[in-house]
Amino acid sequence: MKKLVLVASTILFATAATFGQTVLQEKTHGILPGNPNPMIVTEFSTPGVAGENVTWDFSALPQKAAFYGHVEEPHAYNPPVEATKSNTLLVEDDLEAFMTTNAKELRVLANRVGSFVRTYEKPVLKMRYPFAYGDRFADRTPSTIYYTNSNYTQKYELAYSVEADAYGTLLLPGTTLKNVLRVVTTHSYIYENNYTSTVVTYRWYVKSHRYPVLSLIFEKRNDGTLYPIKGAYNAVVEAPEILAKAEKAGNGVVTTLNLYPNPFNASLNVNYTLSARTNVTIALYNAQGLLVKTLLQQEQEEGVYTSTFTSEVENIPAGMYVLRVEANGGVLSQQVVKVQ
Numbered sequence: 001m002k003k004l005v006l007v008a009s010t011i012l013f014a015t016a017a018t019f020g021q022t023v024l025q026e027k028t029h030g031i032l033p034g035n036p037n038p039m040i041v042t043e044f045s046t047p048g049v050a051g052e053n054v055t056w057d058f059s060a061l062p063q064k065a066a067f068y069g070h071v072e073e074p075h076a077y078n079p080p081v082e083a084t085k086s087n088t089l090l091v092e093d094d095l096e097a098f099m100t101t102n103a104k105e106l107r108v109l110a111n112r113v114g115s116f117v118r119t120y121e122k123p124v125l126k127m128r129y130p131f132a133y134g135d136r137f138a139d140r141t142p143s144t145i146y147y148t149n150s151n152y153t154q155k156y157e158l159a160y161s162v163e164a165d166a167y168g169t170l171l172l173p174g175t176t177l178k179n180v181l182r183v184v185t186t187h188s189y190i191y192e193n194n195y196t197s198t199v200v201t202y203r204w205y206v207k208s209h210r211y212p213v214l215s216l217i218f219e220k221r222n223d224g225t226l227y228p229i230k231g232a233y234n235a236v237v238e239a240p241e242i243l244a245k246a247e248k249a250g251n252g253v254v255t256t257l258n259l260y261p262n263p264f265n266a267s268l269n270v271n272y273t274l275s276a277r278t279n280v281t282i283a284l285y286n287a288q289g290l291l292v293k294t295l296l297q298q299e300q301e302e303g304v305y306t307s308t309f310t311s312e313v314e315n316i317p318a319g320m321y322v323l324r325v326e327a328n329g330g331v332l333s334q335q336v337v338k339v340q
Contacts, residue, residue: 021167022181022207024131026103029210031088037069037211038297039232040279047202047216047226050182052133054168056204058214058233061173063279063328066297067093067232069211074098080148082119083110104129115148124160126185133181136163143189157190170204170214172235173329177213181205186220200226208290209237235326236283237291252330253278256304259323263337267310270295270323277301278328284313284336285322292316295323313338 041064048056074089083098086109090097096112100123107123122141138161146153166182183205188198198220203212214233218226256273270282282296293316295309318340324333 020179021133022179022205024127024129024164024181024183024205026101026106026129028207029127029205030101030129031071031090031099031106032101032210033071033073033088035071035210037071037234038281038294039067039069039215039234040281040297041065041067042231042233044216044228044231047184047218050165050184052167054166054182055171056168056180056182057171059171059173059329061231061233061329063173066279066299080110080112080117080119082117085109099126115150117146117148119144119146120158124158125162127162131162131164131183133164133167136161138162155192159188159190161186170206172214172233174326174331175235175238177204177206177238179207180213199229206238209234213237236281236294236324238289253327254280254325254330254332257325257332257334259334259336263339264313265339266314267308268313268323268336269306269308270325271304271306272325272332273304274300274302274327276328281326282307283324283326284316285324287320289322292321 042061043064044061048054069090069092072089072091074083074086077089077096079086079098086098086100088099088101090099094113097108098110098112099106099108105125106127108120108126109123110120111118120141120143124141125137125139128137140157140159143156143158144153145156162183162185164181164183168180170177170180181204183203185201185203186198188196190196200218200220202216204214205212216231217229219229220226253274253276254272255275258271260269274280278300280296280298280300281294283294284292286292293312295312296307316338318338321336321338322333323336324331
């Protein structure tokens with residue numbers, strides 16, 4: 001009996017230790033058509049440290065421009081012949097990634113940028129589900145680069161690894177996210193002349209959002225240093241403290257905020273003032289601080305604005321919400337009620 005109690009206690013302790021951590025599952029974090037991922041392009045310098053209960057402070061990340069990634073059905077995009085069996089297409093700027101996804105894994109069949117195509121003899125494993133802190137996988141595959149409008153073809157080998165190397169708290173402009181999982185992907189392109197190019201991507205995930213909330217891409221130099229290539233973040237996915245901190249006074253670039261009518265039914269007007277040119281995100285959250293809908297994300301000039309949202313809010317259930325306007329790290333928020 002004592003042995004049984006000891007085993008049960010051990011199981012309970014392990015469960016408590018992992019409770020609250022983000023675990024990537026296909027149903028919650030898989031790349032699925034119809035799920036857009038608006039982000040903000042930023043500048044950066046370092047990915048921070050790995051480990052347990054880490055705090056990454058990216059609260060001062062600058063905003064450069066809006067960035068949109070979206071997932072489509074691949075058949076409408078004339079996939080390369082090597083990717084005709086793909087069932088998912090990720091589009092980010094001019095990059096098209098043709099993939100297959102199911103409950104256990106996500107694999108890449110081919111990437112295309114204009115007429116430039118990368119293909120893989122063995123589809124690249126991008127993610128294995130479930131995936132949690134400490135998990136890792138690696139593989140390599142012969143690959144080919146070619147241009148569809150010429151006879152140019154080059155063979156190389158891709159060696160890659162994916163590791164969940166850290167979890168903790170992530171500070172982004174205007175929000176703090178808890179129980180964040182960091183996943184590091186390393187791609188080494190090994191060419192016939194033994195020249196190797198290595199790209200390392202760091203992605204941070206939370207439970208409540210399907211896609212990464214922060215992505216930082218680096219080139220890894222021969223001396224091991226990381227040279228920043230591209231970064232983007234999404235600071236509106238979650239705001240647990242939002243009801244306690246609904247703010248009506250000026251905060252940073254956003255200096256005024258007024259919502260009407262309140263309560264609202266068919267449409268909602270959002271009036272706000274910007275003190276400088278900036279990227280603006282307007283988002284609606286529920287009482288638990290989870291994102292319900294991103295209503296607007298675009299660059300705007302200094303001035304006074306009134307945005308009217310009708311179709312964006314018509315299918316939202318009745319209840320209490322918080323509308324949040326974020327601009328260059330400055331935030332204003334206000335409670336609003338939807339009625340039938």
